[in-house]
Amino acid sequence: MTKFSKYLLYVLMAVSLVFIIGFFVNQDSMLDSLLYYTYALIGIAVLAALILPLINLLGNPKGLKKMLMSLILVVVFVGIAYLLSSGEPLQVKTNIEASESVLRMTDAGLILVYIMSAVAFVAILSGGLVRLVRNR
Secondary structure: OOHHHHHHHHHHHHHHHHHHHHHHHOHHHHHHHHHHHHHHHHHHHHHHHHHHHHHHHHHOOOHHHHHHHHHHHHHHHHHHHHHHOOOOOOOOOOOOOOOHHHHHHHHHHHHHHHHHHHHHHHHHHHHHHHHHHHOO
């Protein structure tokens, strides 16, 4: 990890901590600020996820096949999550009426988190088992 990325990480953690503490102290006034900060972080992450692989492809054109396979896998996981989502509203105490498409996308997002958590868990376990078998 370079010095720049290390210091950037510390700055982002400090700013996040300030927002989180502010949210728990005064939820009403900090909610919008926390959401905008979250949107900014998600935007930066999406841009980095799109731009950095393209920069890497300029130096390594053979990596295009690997990147396309990863992209196809992501599309498959998102498609499975969307197909498993129901679009039925939850019973909560809000006055906001959401459309079926919004409810379906919310369900798809939650199911995608479940799927990716299970995949990460299996990858961690299988990586440990493979390393254990190879070291014997």
